[in-house]
Amino acid sequence: MARLDATTARALAEGRHANPFSVLGAHGGQIVALVPDAARLWALGTETVELKTAAPGVFAGDWPEAAPYRLRAEGAAGIWEFEDPYRFGPVLGEIDEYLIGEGRHRRLWQVLGAHLTTHEGVAGVHFAVWGPNARRVSVVGAFNNWDGRRHQMRKRGATGVWEIFLPGLAEGEAYKYEILGHDGRLQALKADPLGFGAEHPPQTASVVRALGRHVWADGGWLGRRAEAASIGAPISVYEVHLGSWRRVAAEGGRPLSYFEAASQLVDYIDDLGFTHIEFLPITEHPFDGSWGYQPVGLYAPTIRHGRPEEFAALVDAAHRKGLGVILDWVPGHFPTDAHGLAHFDGTSLYEHADPREGFHRDWNTLIFNYGRREVANYLLANALFWLEEYHLDGLRVDAVASMLYRDYSRPAGEWVPNVKGGRENLEAIAFLQEMNAAAYGGAPGIMTIAEESTSYPGVSKPVHAGGLGFGYKWNMGWMNDWLRYFSRDPVHRRHHHNEITFASSYAWSENFILPLSHDEVVHGKGSLLGRMPGLEGEKFANLRAFLGMMWGHPGKKLLFMGQEFGQLREWAQAGQLDWHLLDVPAHRGVQNLVRDLNRLYRETPALHWGDCRAEGFEWVEADDAANSVYAFERHAPGAAPVLVVANLTPIERVGYRLGLSQGGAWHEVMNTDSAHYGGANRGNMGAVKAQQHGWRGRAQSGAFYLPPLSVVMFSPG
Template sequence: MALIDRATAEALTEGLHPDPFSVLGVHDGRLVAFVPGAKRVWAVGKREEELTEIIPEVFASKWDNGPYRLRASNDDAMWDFDDPYSFPPVLGEMDKYLIGEGTHKRLWEKLGAHAITHQGVEGVHFALWAPNARRVSVVGDFNFWDGRRHQMRRLGETGVWEIFVPGLHEGAIYKYELLDGDGRLLPLKADPLGFGAEHPPAQASVVRKLGLHHFGDGAWLKHRAARQERHAPISIYEVHLGSWVRVWDEGGRPLSYHELAEKLIDYVCDLGFTHIELLPITEFPFDGSWGYQPIGLYAPTIRHGRPEEFAELVDAAHRRGVGVILDWVPGHFPTDAHGLQKFDGTALYEHADPREGFHQDWNTLIYNYGRREVSNFLLANALFWLEEYHLDGLRVDAVASMLYRDYSREPGEWIPNKDGGRENLEAIEFLKAMNAASYGGAEGIMTVAEESTAFPGVTRPVHEGGLGFGYKWNMGWMNDTLRYFAREPVHRKFHHNELTFASSYTYSENFILPISHDEVVHGKGSMLGKMPGDEHEKYANLRAFYAFQWAHPGKKLLFMGQEFGQWSEWSHERELDWYLLDDPRHAGLRNLVRDLNRLYREMPALHWGDCDPQGFAWIEADDAENSVFVFERRAPGVPPVVVVANLTPIDRTYRIGLPQGGEWVEFMNTNSAHYGGENWGNLGYITSQSQPHSNRQYSAEVYLPPLSVVMFTPG
């Protein structure tokens, strides 16, 4: 009886055999090997036996001598190697069951590329979900990018393919070669669960080990929950790592994770921010997307270094008492051929119908959240970053686009849900599951929704019917406040409610007040450029804006460069305009942000009630004629803070109501010379009288510098 028939051998050489693992290796006392480039092949075990050449590249022999290695030769060389088809599967039955069920919360430990020792042999285990592919192979420099050499094993009905490639190590470059269900060759695909990637514009995945950095942040993690809860001070410095600082004497390269671990964290600590928020660092091909069109959701971008060096950055922040939030993008993905688009020849990760699966605003594809394996892929990714890299939170991008099927679509361009409504019920269930798993899996973390609609219960717990986020960006506050401050002061009295309206809903969610990168790009100008008036008034307006933001209920977020009043819009192609700090007015703005952060952290009245209505009360909300606002911030058991904003270029003496008598210290004045102002104020304190005013038993006359915010607390 022939060892192997010619048709089977030819199918192996053409990469068309439906199950090469059923033929290659040892089966029923015979050994079959497919060795491209070899003229002679031997099996080496208890004894050595030369295999018979069936057709070129396919060799076979009877074999009953147990484990073996292969030896091959041609006219130029001889080489020994372990046969990948001699190894049993790595994934177990429970893994296959959970993956098939879409409930494997630690998916990254099983899929992707893992450098392991399998049956005493070092190599790399590759596993991939591609249920509709006819064949899947792993290719790379190690096999001359030849998809016939390492055809993978299909694991039952799970749709998962796997292979153990002996002799490979960390750093190997690879992609996947797939034939679709009709046998057509697809573009080579990067690994959806790859932990590393080549430097763009190269597109291959890279085998990377996890856990190479040994964290020393136990003290931070122990107290993290208290530092991120609703009553804690949270002020966030949003940063794009590629354009914060560049090394111009080395070609203008961005800083490495190692350099950022020192320079960025030193800077953030000096300014007193409690957290940094990183624009997406999940691997992405196009610099101009700023990371918002990721290909490698499980890989920190190689632009700044290896995975363990990113872990070093997070660890360095924690050791200095700074939390790290990742801007995370589960709402869409790009159409790049090497990415998730029609991954196995079908609309696997996306919806097939463009009315559900194509994002018109960004020319991207929308995840099919109703497919359990896709939701599992995304949910596990959230846990991956929180657990493997100790991240403290995820800011979820474009939540509104996930919640509504008609987001940015005209009638006829979208498909209603099963109940005939516009809500994306599957995305809503995914977000609930993600938040529940994140808060349940990593103690003390926080999730943040960038959500611009009035969708109810975004920050209500899942068990109470909400989406389960910890915080939500207050886009309404941001839009109204920016609109107000951009107006010429003479017109502000007609738009007084733009600063007071937020108080009607400010405690409907747990809010963060964001001045993000979105407000200083695409023709919107910089924060300083938005301010009206001459140069002197622009600086004064911006100082007042920041003080108003830090005094208003809600956690704080500021995008890099705005802390010192960058004049130009942000560009990802160059670093910030650090030279501006030679100007005392810009240095003064940064001094102000530093002091606002310090006071915000140190004074419970300024942060305890960010998300609690007991922490805020208006004293004067209706003086539109003078464009003056007076409110009180408070916390249990500590002195209150009274904030007064005079948002006209006219200085005035003004009576304000006070919640108690005695002397009040003026501890913040944006007109201070230290911040670039004229040093006009109240000589450090005011004294109240027992004279009712603004529904308060006490009051005092105060001097209000023009375009300024002053703050008082009992002395």
């Protein structure tokens, strides 16, 4: 190698050299080092050699070929010794580089990001990031005074990956990437797309965090969770925004830590009998008001509640209670924050360049370019990351409809058709199919769930059969129809009878979850209780009837936090739930009802086996619009049926006749009018005896008492 010339030295000093690893370090009998805050510099080995200044902060001197060395600097900060990052070879292997270039590295997080490691006998941190169009990428932090000249990274050929090993760095170090774009302009400092930790907002740097700190004790759960996720299993989900479930008043109203949630939240959900917890996104996000749905750190559990190993402990605690954990996952878009993925290497790298394809008008966010293999790989690996590293049992994919359609929320002329001239986003569809296939193949026993608000066919159909491959789909039609119906004054319900019955006409077209989610209690919609008509007592009766009928109807269940005890106010992420309401009997009654509904649902095969099977459901009375009465039976092989009867008017029905599928006594197994739930304790004295009185095609029937605004369930035997 030629001796260091003045032009090269100036380029190094100014951070403009195209390949600093070809000059810095030990090459051809000389050492070249870049230490901008040093006035003098020595190389230390079997001998000590003072290096000469070649340009401000650039030093060079003779050194025996391949001899190891350290550096000693003297400057305004004193004297210090350190390892030279440029004396170390590459870390990434050729196979990793090849798979990254092909967009087929399913364990991408194991090679990109910041990893604590020992390299060539020295402990430190290996950094690697994808930025194919950058002229230069440097890792910066307090360890180098945020000076992008100091630790310029090595570019790994055509893959566009840059890497560097920084000896001596430890866990907890904050860092970002300084990127010089292809046009020679510096970008805003960028957080690591594969960072495993982050600073507390509003600070935006990534933080070096080790994976695998938690020692798992959930082997028993992992061995049986596939059964708990099957279409014939009882699945009842409690949806949680961890930051506003409960706060610590004695400490300024801070949110719970992951450790605190591992006991308080998990114990609460277990007591109520839910089978799964679903967290609104806990991936790192800059703005609290986005609730996590505009993530910047897709590989980092938010530091708002603790470190990564503490989140793992929360998941483990849930598993030890027999609770599955589902994460809301957002591969549909990302925010435009300067430190995030937007214009990452000076080009539209993760997003489309054309705003007709790459910009969400509704949310002012950017849309991932699913047709770029490296971007699809980044997202697919992220799904596997959460399932494997944090043992999550499912991913609920947000806003799937916005991914499926190129014209989503766009007027004519402001969207780009696909290659076939259609509106479907073929690249997003292919990505979702590949993600689902990889998730189910790589993490047995998990479930994926689509929040998909249109009638796109085959959302929960297997990929090999032409579907998207999700395990379940949220039933948005059911939710809209039933909320609209129950918000009506009962005197008008007779005119909208089909808003309840219509759901049964398509209930088995997908594997449905019935969602009463956070979206239904925000943006001026009020709480569920607040949407019920009538005076206070009638509001509670309507809410209890809604919940009773929901748990009786086919479909898995999902309830957003607070609705299990009749939260009065609309949900607000800045506070906590109104826990004081549990001192009021009516609210405590709603909570008792949800607990008992979950118990009955779990313990009664007829109420869950046919959630996604048409043979598990039969209408008994679907047409009595005049009285707003509904009745249907739920079935399971070899198990007693359950008759679900709803009277959705404030008028009691005495001697109301219904056909029965078998004789004997049909016992009340649930009555939402029970005093235990806040009702008036009106019912059938425990049971109704079948009579040999033919009714509506059935040989037996019974005369039932139906309390006002109530749901009563019966089972024989």
